[in-house]
Amino acid sequence: MxxxxxxxxxxxxxxxxxxxxxxxxxxxxxxxxxxxxxxxxALPDVGYxxxxxxxxxxxxxYAQYMPFTDRLDYLAAMNCNCAWAWTVxxxxxxxxxxxxxxxxxxxxxxxxxSSHLIAFGSYTADMGAFTPFLYAIRERERVNDLFxxxxxxxxxxxxxxxxxxxxxxxxxxxxxxxxxxxxFEPKIDEYNNLISYNKIFVHRLANVAVIPxxxxxxxGLTGPNLRGSGVPFDLRKDEPYSxxxxxxxxxxxxxxxxxxxxxxxxxxxVRINEMRESVKIVRQAxxxxxxGPVRAKVPRLFKxxxxxxxxxxxxxxxxxxxxxxxxxxxxxxxxxxxxxxFVTMSIFEKVTRGLMIADVVAVIGSFDIIxxxxxx
Amino acid sequence: xxxxxxxxxxxxxPLAGVPLWTVTLLLMVVAAAVILVFALTFEGVGSLVLRKVxxxxxxxIGPNRVGPNGILQFLADGVKLVLKEDIIPANADRLLFxxxxxxxxxxxxxxxxxxxxxxxxxxxxxxxxxxxxxxVTSLVVIGVxxxxxASNNKWALLGGMRAAAQIVSYEIPVGMALIPAVLxxxxxxxxxxxxxxxxxxGIFGWNLFHNPFTFFSFFLYFxxxxxxxxxxxxxxxxxxxxxxxxxxxxYSGIRFGLFFLAEFGDMFIVAALxxxxxxxxxxxxxxxxxxxxxxxxxxxxxxxxxxxAFAMVLIMMWVRWTLPRLRVxxxxxxxxxxxxxxxxxxxxxxxxxxxxFRGKGIPGMIASLFG
Amino acid sequence: MEAQILFDTLKGKFGxxxxxxxxxxCSPAFVVVAPxxxxxxxxxxxxxxxxxxxxxMCLSGVDYKEKFAxxxxxxxxxxxxxxxxxxxxxxxxxxxxxxxxxWPAANFHEREAYDLFGIGFEGSKDxxxxxxPEDWEGHPLRKDYKYPDFYHGIKV
Numbered sequence: 001m002x003x004x005x006x007x008x009x010x011x012x013x014x015x016x017x018x019x020x021x022x023x024x025x026x027x028x029x030x031x032x033x034x035x036x037x038x039x040x041x042a043l044p045d046v047g048y049x050x051x052x053x054x055x056x057x058x059x060x061x062y063a064q065y066m067p068f069t070d071r072l073d074y075l076a077a078m079n080c081n082c083a084w085a086w087t088v089x090x091x092x093x094x095x096x097x098x099x100x101x102x103x104x105x106x107x108x109x110x111x112x113x114s115s116h117l118i119a120f121g122s123y124t125a126d127m128g129a130f131t132p133f134l135y136a137i138r139e140r141e142r143v144n145d146l147f148x149x150x151x152x153x154x155x156x157x158x159x160x161x162x163x164x165x166x167x168x169x170x171x172x173x174x175x176x177x178x179x180x181x182x183x184f185e186p187k188i189d190e191y192n193n194l195i196s197y198n199k200i201f202v203h204r205l206a207n208v209a210v211i212p213x214x215x216x217x218x219x220g221l222t223g224p225n226l227r228g229s230g231v232p233f234d235l236r237k238d239e240p241y242s243x244x245x246x247x248x249x250x251x252x253x254x255x256x257x258x259x260x261x262x263x264x265x266x267x268x269x270v271r272i273n274e275m276r277e278s279v280k281i282v283r284q285a286x287x288x289x290x291x292g293p294v295r296a297k298v299p300r301l302f303k304x305x306x307x308x309x310x311x312x313x314x315x316x317x318x319x320x321x322x323x324x325x326x327x328x329x330x331x332x333x334x335x336x337x338x339x340x341x342f343v344t345m346s347i348f349e350k351v352t353r354g355l356m357i358a359d360v361v362a363v364i365g366s367f368d369i370i371x372x373x374x375x376x
Numbered sequence: 377x378x379x380x381x382x383x384x385x386x387x388x389x390p391l392a393g394v395p396l397w398t399v400t401l402l403l404m405v406v407a408a409a410v411i412l413v414f415a416l417t418f419e420g421v422g423s424l425v426l427r428k429v430x431x432x433x434x435x436x437i438g439p440n441r442v443g444p445n446g447i448l449q450f451l452a453d454g455v456k457l458v459l460k461e462d463i464i465p466a467n468a469d470r471l472l473f474x475x476x477x478x479x480x481x482x483x484x485x486x487x488x489x490x491x492x493x494x495x496x497x498x499x500x501x502x503x504x505x506x507x508x509x510x511x512v513t514s515l516v517v518i519g520v521x522x523x524x525x526a527s528n529n530k531w532a533l534l535g536g537m538r539a540a541a542q543i544v545s546y547e548i549p550v551g552m553a554l555i556p557a558v559l560x561x562x563x564x565x566x567x568x569x570x571x572x573x574x575x576x577x578g579i580f581g582w583n584l585f586h587n588p589f590t591f592f593s594f595f596l597y598f599x600x601x602x603x604x605x606x607x608x609x610x611x612x613x614x615x616x617x618x619x620x621x622x623x624x625x626x627y628s629g630i631r632f633g634l635f636f637l638a639e640f641g642d643m644f645i646v647a648a649l650x651x652x653x654x655x656x657x658x659x660x661x662x663x664x665x666x667x668x669x670x671x672x673x674x675x676x677x678x679x680x681x682x683x684x685a686f687a688m689v690l691i692m693m694w695v696r697w698t699l700p701r702l703r704v705x706x707x708x709x710x711x712x713x714x715x716x717x718x719x720x721x722x723x724x725x726x727x728x729x730x731x732x733f734r735g736k737g738i739p740g741m742i743a744s745l746f747g
Numbered sequence: 748m749e750a751q752i753l754f755d756t757l758k759g760k761f762g763x764x765x766x767x768x769x770x771x772x773c774s775p776a777f778v779v780v781a782p783x784x785x786x787x788x789x790x791x792x793x794x795x796x797x798x799x800x801x802x803x804m805c806l807s808g809v810d811y812k813e814k815f816a817x818x819x820x821x822x823x824x825x826x827x828x829x830x831x832x833x834x835x836x837x838x839x840x841x842x843x844x845x846x847x848x849x850w851p852a853a854n855f856h857e858r859e860a861y862d863l864f865g866i867g868f869e870g871s872k873d874x875x876x877x878x879x880p881e882d883w884e885g886h887p888l889r890k891d892y893k894y895p896d897f898y899h900g901i902k903v
Contacts, residue, residue: 004898013530015530015531015534037534037704037705046877046878047877047878047880049877050878050879052887054863054888054889055887060825119823124700127700128609128611128699128700128701128702129698129699129701129702130430130434130697131433131434131697131698134434134435134436134772135434135435138435194698195700198699198700200609200699200700200701200702201700203703203706204700204701204702204703204706217801217802217824218801218850218851218852219851219852220802220803220804220850220851220852231824233824238827239827305772306772307771307772307773307774308769308773308774308777308818309773309774310774310804310805310820310831311776312804319804321804321805321820323805323807323818323820334807334809334810336805336807336809338804338805338856340805340854343852343855343856345855346851346852346854346855347851355701356704356705357534358612358703358704359703363534375878376878
């Protein structure tokens with residue numbers, strides 16, 4: 001498209017923010033059409049990481065599918081594992097022992113902390129401050145150590161099972177978790193002092209990509225992205241599952257404290273505050289965890305009754321909803337995973353019109369998308 | 377240089393037969409070689425120090441494999457860069473592509489000529505010292521633009537455009553912030569500026585404490601100069617997370633090495649200029665360096681100068697690893713709406729002060745109260 | 748709101764377009780509707796104040812061996828109730844009106860259903876393949892899908 005100003009004809013430039021790019025949080029391709037530095041259209045092109053997880057689900061058994069859910073969102077693998085376990089348990093109406101539910105909540109919230117740390121770290125690294133990223137990694141290493149103690153793995157845990165969890169917490173795990181929480185909670189204030197309210201950082205994020213609440217709901221945004229626009233909807237409080245009703249925590253909502261309600265800064269601050277709330281939840285869980293078995297008796301070749309169930313849980317990047325259709329056999333009939341990042345990308349094109357290229361990076365970071373979730 | 381050549385000819389009788397201009401030329405070449413060696417060593421060691429300082433700030437170790445504690449890392453990096461394959465993109469403009477690194481390197485290196493390292497240690501004490509530095513460091517803009525254009529890559533082009541806009545915009549605050557030092561010394565020559573800060577006032581003879589306006593212009597200069605040298609928070613042209621290394625994305629091997637070295641060279645120039653103009657240069661407090669024999673005087677003043685300059689470089693690195701990056705429109709707004717008016721007001725303030733108080737600074741006035 | 752009451756309300760408004768209520772073994776319950784009226788029903792579900800299903804949780808294509816289906820899961824932020832909507836489609840040329848003008852979130856889901864099942868959405872503002880390359884042949888999630896041997900010369 002050529003526009004004629006008084007003297008010089010100008011042309012729009014099509015740049016590929018290609019699958020390989022330091023800031024796209026995975027293999028995301030964004031086709032930018034820019035007029036100088038201002039973006040006129042940013043078209044996301046996803047699918048580079050499509051691994052046919054839904055088709056695979058139709059040919060493995062319910063228990064065999066658990067490791068695949070790890071790879072769904074590898075930064076929040078515990079949450080995805082537990083989401084699958086809860087879905088199947090809802091379908092087959094399996095009673096899960098209470099200790100197992102407490103353990104699931106502990107690992108889910110710890111994983112929420114480590115996922116938000118990565119979101120925080122990589123976002124600040126995209127904005128040019130390289131140091132907070134390494135601090136976030138340092139804290140995350142401690143969470144990884146806890147998980148390694150628990151299930152032997154640092155990234156793809158495969159910890160939950162249909163009917164419970166794979167193994168009980170080893171002796172010392174709960175004490176180490178408390179130590180970590182005591183160490184970590186003051187760090188959040190340190191990060192706020194270092195970067196969150198830094199003038200340059202605030203200027204980069206405030207008033208960028210404002211998403212009003214109605215748009216957020218209409219476009220299906222969930223999780224921190226929805227709460228950043230001021231909608232106080234958190235599945236853990238509003239459609240509670242597992243043992244979440246027993247815990248006391250706040251729902252973190254964006255307040256427009258620097259800039260407009262629903263801008264990138266709000267979404268960022270929601271994640272920082274959620275880390276604090278997760279620490280609270282884990283503290284309460286560790287204090288109150290009952291004794292007992294950690295796994296219900298589920299037959300080896302498990303055949304749930306015929307039926308269709310939709311279960312959604314609050315994962316760090318939004319809600320992960322699993323629509324499971326069972327025809328009574330050992331394999332699921334149809335398995336649809338609806339992830340937060342996938343739906344968040346639908347508003348991407350609308351929100352980036354008129355921004356500068358540097359802001360596109362800020363928007364991608366504030367949505368906290370991860371490609372395996374989008375592409376499955 | 378002429379005087380030095382004459383004294384050399386007198387000291388070494390066999391040289392009497394050689395025409396003077398040859399000796400002068402030879403001395404110039406030797407001086408240039410010494411400066412080049414210093415510059416390259418600093419740039420190499422500087423890159424290592426940068427990574428170690430980064431490691432310290434980021435709660436990790438930094439390079440520690442090559443040599444004890446990693447101190448030979450820069451040699452390994454240098455050898456690696458030289459041995460890498462020289463890739464020129466298929467549709468790139470070959471001549472401009474090859475020319476660009478040289479502009480950038482020359483622009484950075486040529487400024488070393490007027491840096492006052494010590495009492496008698498300056499490659500060429502031009503009487504237009506500061507003016508020369510400003511002019512020569514502007515060559516960098518041409519190099520960066522050429523690199524961005526000739527790479528035949530949209531990201532490089534964006535980086536080159538941003539760099540050109542940024543460097544050109546920040547030239548003005550840099551120049552205006554240096555002029556107070558010139559006004560106080562009454563000369564553009566860097567040695568004169570340094571000498572004007574010496575004497576019995578010690579640290580308080582520094583231009584930094586001369587009057588509130590020069591205090592302010594030190595910070596203005598430091599900020600604007602960081603933008604000149606593409607350091608975070610102004611490192612948009614090579615914003616690694618947005619433009620994938622901006623204007624030097626298509627460069628590999630020693631061509632990239634030249635860009636890389638020039639960046640450190642620029643950092644040193646900024647540190648050296650700020651030391652010379654505001655922090656007293658090679659002056660030792662309460663001590664007249666000229667009274668020492670030639671060799672000790674020079675060594676001492678060199679040591680003092682390098683200490684101050686390296687401290688400034690460390691501060692620049694510290695800021696680099698702490699602050700995030702400004703967006704391009706915020707950067708331009710900061711230059712034109714904030715720094716330019718501030719530096720002009722500052723300049724006006726210094727001129728008025730010098731007029732009213734007849735060239736005396738606050739420490740000078742306090743000292744004269746005590747006799 | 749109870750699924751039965753919702754079903755009766757819809758039946759009262761849209762008559763024969765509302766086919767049946769699948770409540771057994773389905774959570775949330777599904778209201779099966781005819782393809783032609785999907786957009787109108789969706790709009791009513793969103794705009795009616797007692798229902799106000801303003802959030803589309805999920806839109807999935809399903810291959811029930813003899814026929815296709817599109818399952819919608821809806822949720823209301825105001826009333827905190829959820830319902831499912833299902834549309835049964837024939838195996839040849841499955842196609843139904845789009846709902847992306849009612850819930851913009853539907854666009855990406857519909858593209859995925861088109862991509863993986865071949866279900867067409869009439870009136871969609873942007874119906875292209877989303878997860879697979881633009882020139883892929885076939886619709887993989889169908890039960891009778893055969894993997895191609897080669898794709899651009901690469902063995903699959």
